[in-house]
Amino acid sequence: MIKEYPQAQIKGLEEQAKKIRRLIVQMLVRAGSGHPGGSLSATDLITVLYFEVLRHNPKEPAWQERDRFHLSKGHCCPLLYAILAERGYFPLEELWTLRKLGSVLQGHPDRRTPGIEVASGSLGQGLSVSVGMSLAAKIDKKDFRVYTLLGDGETQEGNIWEAAMAASHFKCDNLCAILDYNGFQIDGKICDIMELEPLAAKWQAFGWHTIEIDGHDVKQILAAYDQAKAIKGKPSIIIARTVKGKGVSFMENVCDFHGRAPTKEESEKALKELDG
Amino acid sequence: MAESLYQRDVYGQALVELGKQNKDIVVLDADLSGSTRTSIFAKEFPERFFNFGVAEQNMMAASAGLASCRKTVFVSTFAIFASGRAWDQVRNTICYSNFDVKIVATHAGLTVGPDGASHQALEDVALMRAIPNMNIIVPCDGPQTREAVIAAAGHKGPFYIRLGRPKVPTIENKGEFKLGKAQVLTPGNDVAIIACGIMVSQGLAAVKSLSEKGIKARLINLHSIRPMDCETVLKAAKETKGIVVCEEHTIVGGLASSIDEVVAENYPTAVKRVGVNKRFGQSGEPDELLREYNLTGPDIEKAALSIVRK
Numbered sequence: 001m002i003k004e005y006p007q008a009q010i011k012g013l014e015e016q017a018k019k020i021r022r023l024i025v026q027m028l029v030r031a032g033s034g035h036p037g038g039s040l041s042a043t044d045l046i047t048v049l050y051f052e053v054l055r056h057n058p059k060e061p062a063w064q065e066r067d068r069f070h071l072s073k074g075h076c077c078p079l080l081y082a083i084l085a086e087r088g089y090f091p092l093e094e095l096w097t098l099r100k101l102g103s104v105l106q107g108h109p110d111r112r113t114p115g116i117e118v119a120s121g122s123l124g125q126g127l128s129v130s131v132g133m134s135l136a137a138k139i140d141k142k143d144f145r146v147y148t149l150l151g152d153g154e155t156q157e158g159n160i161w162e163a164a165m166a167a168s169h170f171k172c173d174n175l176c177a178i179l180d181y182n183g184f185q186i187d188g189k190i191c192d193i194m195e196l197e198p199l200a201a202k203w204q205a206f207g208w209h210t211i212e213i214d215g216h217d218v219k220q221i222l223a224a225y226d227q228a229k230a231i232k233g234k235p236s237i238i239i240a241r242t243v244k245g246k247g248v249s250f251m252e253n254v255c256d257f258h259g260r261a262p263t264k265e266e267s268e269k270a271l272k273e274l275d276g
Numbered sequence: 277m278a279e280s281l282y283q284r285d286v287y288g289q290a291l292v293e294l295g296k297q298n299k300d301i302v303v304l305d306a307d308l309s310g311s312t313r314t315s316i317f318a319k320e321f322p323e324r325f326f327n328f329g330v331a332e333q334n335m336m337a338a339s340a341g342l343a344s345c346r347k348t349v350f351v352s353t354f355a356i357f358a359s360g361r362a363w364d365q366v367r368n369t370i371c372y373s374n375f376d377v378k379i380v381a382t383h384a385g386l387t388v389g390p391d392g393a394s395h396q397a398l399e400d401v402a403l404m405r406a407i408p409n410m411n412i413i414v415p416c417d418g419p420q421t422r423e424a425v426i427a428a429a430g431h432k433g434p435f436y437i438r439l440g441r442p443k444v445p446t447i448e449n450k451g452e453f454k455l456g457k458a459q460v461l462t463p464g465n466d467v468a469i470i471a472c473g474i475m476v477s478q479g480l481a482a483v484k485s486l487s488e489k490g491i492k493a494r495l496i497n498l499h500s501i502r503p504m505d506c507e508t509v510l511k512a513a514k515e516t517k518g519i520v521v522c523e524e525h526t527i528v529g530g531l532a533s534s535i536d537e538v539v540a541e542n543y544p545t546a547v548k549r550v551g552v553n554k555r556f557g558q559s560g561e562p563d564e565l566l567r568e569y570n571l572t573g574p575d576i577e578k579a580a581l582s583i584v585r586k
Contacts, residue, residue, distance in 0.1 A: 070341075111373050118344050118375075122368040125337040129369060132341020139302065139324060139347070159365075162334035170326070 003226050005219065009052075013218045016086070017047040021247045022274045023082035023095060029267035031078075031099040034107070036251060037258045039079035041182040041215070041242040042149055048221045049147060049178075050083045058088040061114050067144050068133045070117055072126020073151035073180065074108040075259070081105050081113070089115040124157025126150065127177060131163050134172040134235075145229070146175045153185030156194050161206070167235040168207025176228040177208075177237040180215065182244035186258050200239055208237050215240025248273055280443040281418025284382050287439060288313030290425040291350060295321045301429070302347045304339055306332045311441075312352040312382045332357045336365035336379075343375035348429060351377060355384035355397035355438060359404055371409045371434050378428045378435045385524035386552065386569055387474060387562035388441050396557030401501060402529025404436040411455070412501040414438045414523075414531070416476035417446045420499060423453035431455060438473065440524075442562050445477050447497070456503035464492030467580045468512035468519045472498050472531050475522035475550070478566070481573030482580060491584055501531055506538050513539045518546030518583035522576055524566075527551035546586070548579040 020043050028034045046069075050056075055067045071080050078098065085092045090104065090113070097103035104113050108121030118129050130148040137144050154160065167175055181199070183190050190196055200210045209231045213220040221240070228236035244258070245251030248270040251262075262270055295301045295317055307330045309315040318325035328335035332353050339349040351358070358381040359366070370377045384397045404410050411433060413424040421439060428435040450459045461476070462483050471479040476497045483493045494512055498505065512519060519539070521532040532549040539545050552569050566572050 064346075068344075118340055119368065119372045122364050125333075125365055125369050128334045128337030128365075129341035129344070131334070132338035132343075133345055134341075135302075135326060135338070136342045136345030136347055140345075159333045159337065162328075162331035163338070166328060166331065166334055166338070169329075 002223055005222055010218045013048055013051060016051055017044045018247070018274055020047050020079065020082045020086065022271055023085070024078045025248070025262060025267050025270045025274065027078050027082065027095045027098045028261040029264060030096050031261060033099060033261050034078055035075040035259050036078070036262065037184065037244040038073060038076040038151060038180060038182065040246045040248065040251065041244045042076055042180040043079055043246065044216045044218060045178050045180065045221055045240055046079055046083060046149060048218055049225065050087055052222065053225045054147070055144065058115070061089060065142065065144055068117055068130070068146045070126050070129050070133070070146070070148045071109055071120055072148050073123065073154050074120030076149070076151070077109045080109065084113070084115040123151065123154040124159035127160050127163035127167070130175055130177070131167050131170065131172060134167070134175040135170060137174050144174070148177050150177055150179045152179060152181045152183065152190055152196060155179065155196060164203065164206040164208065171233055172235045173232050175235040176225070177235065179237055179239045180242055181239055182242045184244045184253065184255055184258065186255070188255055203237050203239070208235050211236060211238045213238060213240050215242035216246060278445045278448060280445050282443050283415060283418055283421040283439040284311070284313040286418045286421040287380055287425055288316030290422045291317040292320045294426070294429050295324065298348065298429070300347050302342055302349050304328060304335050304349060304351045306330060306335045306353040306357065308353050312380070314350070314352045332362040333365050336362040337369045339377045340369040340373060340375050343377050344373070349377045350380055352380045352382065354395060355381035355400045356395055359397060359400035359436070363403055367407050371407045374409045374433050376432055378437065380425065380437045380439065382439045383441045384438045385440055385473070386557045386565040386571070387524065389562050389565065390559045392559040393556040398526045398552050398557060399529070400438065401525050401531065402533070405502060405529060405534065409434055410502060411435045412438070413455070413499055414472035414501060415499055416473055416497050417444050419446055420450065420453060424499065427453065427455045440474055444474050447476055447480065450497060453499070456500045456505055458505040458508040459497040459499070460494060460508065461497055462493065462495040464494040465515050466491045466493060466517060467583050468494045468496060468516040469522065469576060469580060470496045470498050470509065470512065470519055470531070470535055471522040472501065473524055475524055475571065478571065478573045479522055479576055482576035485573060485577050486580055491580070493580055498531060501534055504534055504538065509535060509538050510543050513543040513545045517586070518548070520548045520550060520576055520579045520583065522550040522571070524571060525551055527553055546583050548583060550576050550579055
């Protein structure tokens with residue numbers, strides 16, 4: 001039975017995602033460095049998670065019953081910071097300190113930021129971290145769920161597949177990975193640098209339930225999280241087809257914007273596009 | 277004849293003791309639970325033990341996830357894999373977040389024996405010492421292993437505890453164990469011998485032989501490499517003619533380097549290093565290897581004499 005979501009709610013989430021994209025652009029132009037491409041490609045996925053799916057309390061980040069989210073692809077923290085600020089984990093003004101000396105918003109996630117569970121930045125370790133969180137829930141017989149966002153290039157790390165094996169071995173059905181499959185990595189197209197296909201088949205072979213969606217379709221995203229929640233006995237992965245730099249025409253599918261902040265002119269152009 | 281114990285046996289038993297007291301103790305291993313003796317805990321508390329198979333990187337990063345959910349996690353494998361194979365996970369995911377993860381690494385040093393160089397961790401203390409937040413203990417015998425494990429469990433933050441493979445003789449009358457506080461085992465003002473791990477018993481042999489020559493050596497068991505007891509080290513630097521540092525580890529980056537740093541900055545004195553001198557290990561019996569790599573009582577004595585008779 002697929003849960004129906006009212007059109008107004010879907011529209012609201014789409015608007016929220018657009019707002020998050022604007023904040024990402026504004027943060028990065030002020031910071032002068034950072035990673036727009038992968039932040040924009042995963043915006044819809046993580047906005048829906050934080051505004052609709054996740055059980056959490058921004059006023060009490062250490063609440064023991066909270067669902068856990070871990071950003072395995074740590075370089076996309078502008079996305080997470082914008083969402084955490086919008087959800088009230090810290091004041092919005094903090095966003096303008098990104099990557100500055102003494103800021104609570106480091107260039108890659110760190111526990112000094114309210115709402116960040118575990119530091120990340122060195123790729124390939126976040127799925128293992130999430131397996132640990134999942135096991136902690138099982139030991140304590142708690143019903144919180146664990147979500148983690150993986151980059152596609154990141155899954156070239158061997159550590160990911162060690163964790164994939166362990167998650168199904170330990171039957172981590174409280175664990176849901178989200179794979180932001182935008183098809184690009186720093187040096188170029190994934191298929192040219194190090195092919196991942198057949199990707200869903202790989203995860204299935206490792207014992208995972210796979211859900212393939214359009215990662216920019218809010219309705220599909222909501223349905224995917226619902227489906228993952230219902231799967232018992234094995235972990236789930238949402239393999240979301242996305243567009244790197246989504247929402248800003250001149251950043252879309254442009255490798256250069258993996259790790260380059262927009263200039264002032266570019267940011268103005270980008271914000272104009274995101275206004276509409 | 278003093279008793280000899282496997283540090284690993286004591287470790288496994290200490291885990292059970294901790295597990296009974298604290299339901300938040302969780303233990304992980306990577307397919308070496310029989311050798312590291314975490315199997316003793318696994319038998320007692322199967323619901324709090326996880327075998328990660330031959331995947332040390334995954335195990336280390338997973339320990340951080342558990343610790344983020346308020347667990348105190350003991351993670352074990354051989355020292356070579358704990359420190360080398362999973363270094364990035366230990367640095368970025370355990371230590372950077374200052375998690376309550378206790379890495380208890382066994383089969384450290386040359387005395388792994390016949391398995392040879394690939395399994396003889398001689399660089400592990402150096403690798404761990406370079407990481408902020410990490411505490412490092414190298415216990416000298418069985419009873420001290422228990423004390424170290426209990427101390428680590430009661431002290432928030434990451435630890436690296438280094439254990440060996442063979443049985444080690446128990447050192448008598450060490451006094452109270454305190455994290456970051458060295459133990460002066462013999463009094464003496466002619467020369468100081470600072471040792472950790474199995475080298476403490478070699479140091480005792482040297483002290484005995486030196487005393488027969490009328491030389492009084494102060495033997496210090498420096499079990500806590502971090503935090504380091506600088507006060508006891510500097511006192512030895514001031515009150516003796518020099519220091520011999522002994523470790524079953526490369527002379528680069530471990531205990532010897534730690535002592536060099538402390539005395540060079542505060543009270544320069546003669547320091548001789550008895551350790552593995554920029555070589556890989558090899559197959560052999562533990563005793564043969566200690567002789568081959570000049571890590572015996574007579575080697576310590578020779579170094580001490582070179583300071584005293586300068």
